[in-house]
Amino acid sequence: MAQSxxxxxIAERVERLLVRYEELQRTNALLAEQVEVLTHxxxxxxxxxxxxxxxxxxxxExxxxAAAGPAPQKDPA
Incomplete structure (x- = not known):
């Protein structure tokens, strides 16, 4: 009974891990798409x-x- x-x-945990894995796969695909868009x-x-x-x-050019150089400065004297 205890073994069952x-x-x-264990089976329940494996199922949860599989669901989480699928979620991460979808998230990764969305992030990869965003990277592609932002790179473009x-x-x-x-x-x-x-x-x-x-x-x-x-x-x-x-x-x-004359317009390209600095403006001439006036002597304050």
């Missing part, structure tokens, strides 16, 4: 940043030399 009860407890978003933002940086650098 022990087997039942990060790559897109990096690409946009690079394009914006290129445009800013091109605009800076078009500025006249």
């Amino acid at each position: 009860s022990q087997i039942d407890r 978003e990060r790559d897109s933002l990096k690409s946009r940043l690079s394009a914006a940086r290129t445009r800013v650098e091109a605009l800076l 078009r500025l006249p030399e």
Whole structure:
């Protein structure tokens, strides 16, 4: 009788572990999907940043030399 009860407890614990395992598998799949989405978003933002940086650098190159340097300071005397 005691052995049957022990087997039942072990079987119940195994069932709970299997349910928990399935929950963790689903959670892991959702997290992997989020990582993929965020990685794609990060790559897109990096690409946009690079394009914006290129445009800013091109605009800076078009500025006249005097405008690119520091403004001349007046002598306080």
